[in-house]
Amino acid sequence: MKVFRSHLLICGGTGCHASGSLNVKKALVAELVKRKLSEEIKIVETGCNGFCAMGPIMVVYPEGVIYMLIKAEDIPELVEEHLIKGRILERLLYREPTTEEIIPTMQEIPFFALQELRVLRNRGLIDPEKIEEYIARDGYQGMAKALTEMTAADIVQEILASGLRGRGGAGFPTGLKWKFAAASPGEVKYVLCNADEGDPGAFMDRSVLEADPHAVIEGMVIAAKAIGSGHGYVYCRAEYPLAISRLNIAIGQAKDMGLLGNNILGTGFDFDLEIYQGAGAFVCGEETALMTSIEGKRGMPRPRPPFPAIAGLWQRPSVLNNVETLANIGQIILRGGAWYASVGTEKSKGTKVFALTGDVNNVGLVEVPMGTTLGTIVYDIGGGIPKGKKFKAAQLGGPSGGMIPIQHLNAPIDYEKVAELGAIMGSGGMIVMNEDSCAVDMARFFMDFCQDESCGKCTPCREGTKRMLQILTNITQGKGKEGDIELLEEMAPIIKDASLCGLGQTAPNPVLSTIRYFRKEYEDHIRNHRCNAAVCTALFKSPCQHTCPIEMDIPSYIALIRANRMEDAYKVLLRTNPFPSVCGRVCDHKCQTKCRRGKMDEPIAIKFLKRFITDNAPRPKIEPVPVTRNEKIAVVGAGPAGLTAARDLALRGYKVTVFEELPEPGGMLRWAIPAYRLPRNILANEIADVTSLGVEIKCNIRVGRELSFDKLKKDYDYVYMAPGAHKSQKMGVAGEELPGVYGGVEFLRDFNAHEDAWVKGEKTMGSKVAVIGGGNSAIDAARVALRLGADVTILYRRERKDMPAADEEIIAAEDEGIKFEYLVAPLKIEAKDGKVSGITCERMKLGEFDRSGRRKPVAIPGSAFTLAVDAIVAAIGQVPDLTFVPKDSGVSVNKWDTFDLAEGSKSQTTDARFYAGGDAVTGPDTVIGAIAAGHQAARDMDAAIRLANSEAAYEEPVEEKIDIPLIIDEEGEEAPQGKMPELHGAERKTSFVEVELGFSMEDAVKEAARCLRCDAEV
């Protein structure tokens, strides 16, 4: 025995090889020689460790410290620090993606800690090229037991008792398969191993063969004894050279030791094994096609029956098992079927290996008990979705499977549940998709794969997949027709029923599954030519423009900044957006979430660039538009929706009057958003542009109070109602009516109406303030209270990453010194002398996933605590106040206190002369959403009026032609998004001066030059 003080286990799976582990190993060997440590420290190259995303990986024993993403250059420092000085080299350790916590040992990293290793029990622990290391970990003990202590029937019985089901995908009980083959008469029988893994995204079979090849060999010998076979084949695709090489070494070693071949272990049992290399056709993973291929013929399936258990390879009884199935066998025999069945669900026993890949932080191999929830795999083990994106669905079972969408994150994954949800277990490829994946495109991709791989023997599969692919391709290119979805649904079951083998029988699954869960996406593609994930490029010019609710021509104005043509850039903004300087400050910039540059480094700062144009270009002069139409139009509410509609209608020649309850127009822009985010004069200028067109705004008039609803109905031909959502939701806790408890928007409105009084201290809320909620209005309220001199704590019932508020707002609040308490919910408001004295809260922990894909907070019993405060702002959501609409008016209001729209219309209410939009229809939404609603209403109202008058449809006036320069840099260098300069110091925390200072010319041009110009056509 040679003792080493330390073992370095370096991952030598294909994944780590590809990321450079061979060079790392070479450097390590050289460094140990140089440092004269080769006699004390042993290097072991293992198979796949499982954490492929982080490769090359090395585990140092005895400490169990795991280093990741190692480069050859790191080796001298690593050896010096860890192996000589005994200090852990922190910079190469695992960093938890959300908390940034550094975790040194493998057992503590959730990715490893939450797994249960049976099939993968030796991964990263043994040298797969040394049979002794396998034997040291109970290797071949199961085989020895099967050959000496058990009869064939005993073995079958044990496997039946274990409940093991075929891990290749179909889930047929392995014991039953063996039983049939054992009962089948014949001198010559075959044991076959299916290692023709070919699903996009699945790589567990390859990893098992690379990391633990002897486990598969052992399983095959046991299977041979069970059915009475003397010869076997491993059918492995030639694209797996490392797996084949290691398996060859393993077979050689086993033969040398007498663990394969004649008279195994002196028991008199003979079994020989060879590898058959497949050429990589997907169809050869099909049982009968695989056998045909081994026979030397073209790999095509044949009809069953006869089943392989009766007449398989060369018409002899055969069993075919998948790699993962066989790797389980040795342990089952050694430890017993009951041990195996002790984990799992009622009908699905044991563990399952998943190849976790796609949009997930911890890409790699994961082995968990059957019944583990999808959410646990994706979030706890997988570490969630990179860049804080939202989970959309997981594709399970590759091109033969289906999607499991966000609302089923709590689903326990086993054969039954997965089938119920419309997917299949398959071999266990789990492709995680985020919100940037298009369901139709995914279906098209998988159909393309199946169509490509269809062997052509049977017509339903050969022609059916081709037709389905054509229809799907048309839909993704904007050439979809009504009835396409129904046609796909009609074809799918026919192809499934009539195809000869599993390939055709499962090929329609991804289509059916995506239609089941994402039918609306199909309809959007077909009817509106919209791809909300901004994937199907034939449907749009650029992803940012497609994502903007008013489709602003973003690439054009960014190109104009780069060309220093600010005046033209401003004109481009105003074509679609009456409030560009507002949006340049407070828009939630959905466009940036789909910016292609974000896939390279960070998205373009579209919002900041928009603001730069409005700050620096001369404002185009607005001329009044002559009133050419007879119809009189009223708008209720002077917020962004109402004013946009008024402007559009005025431009079309209508006389428009806007009624506003509050003393000044602007809606939430004026009455909720504080001046440090949106200075008053900026807003006032853009509102003035609307009145300059001839729109009349009458303030201090509330419909139903100063002006009756009936009079409105009588005096105006058409009415657009956009009153917003200005009423805070109640928390529903005791003490909410006390003085000192404010609603979020009510507090902001009062402050914005009486700013002077608040700032001078004539109005005050006290020195300690708690704000409840996690949205933008909670942050606004907190930052205002801070500026009024209060010590502010935000209480939120979930975690920071779940807050709906804009990230930059949360960061700004943190920078200003606002305290955050996460995972707390209010229970009761405490009072003293009739005034608020504190708030009692309960701590929460995160439970199951809700339909939005976030974990539901659940109260921790006995965790209540009281926070002493003088005032409480409850900013947990808003609802519209639609009490001005009489019940019998014919305009219908629903139980969520929003307007019902007429069937098929995007803006008309249940009374044909009344239209509605903005928050009062959608519930609280964004500025840009309100502007989009205003445009929509103006178009719809004008169209309805012209239709009623039998007039021709409105024609947009010809726009001034602005030619857009096309400068594209050949080589883009990685560069992060430009930072917005901000106000700092005491002035920021005590005044309402604008915090964001705006880009300089240099900043703006540099940022504009980062644009990849997705709009360019070549």
Add this chain to the structure above:
Amino acid sequence: MAKITIEDLKKIKERVHAETALRDGHLRVKVTVHMGTCGIASGAKEVMDALLKEIEEAGVTDVAVTTSGCMGLCSREPLVTVEILNQDPIKYEYMNSNKMRQVFKRHILEGEIQNPFVLARGAETQK
């Protein structure tokens, strides 16, 4: 290679298991040889070699050897810390190969602390 029997299978298992036991995490004793520049200069390397040789000869599988940097007492190097599971760590000073062999046989294997070489008991704590 000769064909093996079931008995051989067990022997291989036991032999190799001893070599790879380090990766299992079932360790009874951890010995730290302090290998800062001072330690190496005063002979820590020879101390460690002796220790590894002893472990090999004794065939024990539950003793881990690690190194660490200078612990700040350069004048008393080579220093060796012996930590037996659930016991206070013992620091030995002025070690050499012979003393190391003695500590291994008497303390690590038999549990008898070699008082004449002891510098300190217990772990250093940080304030």
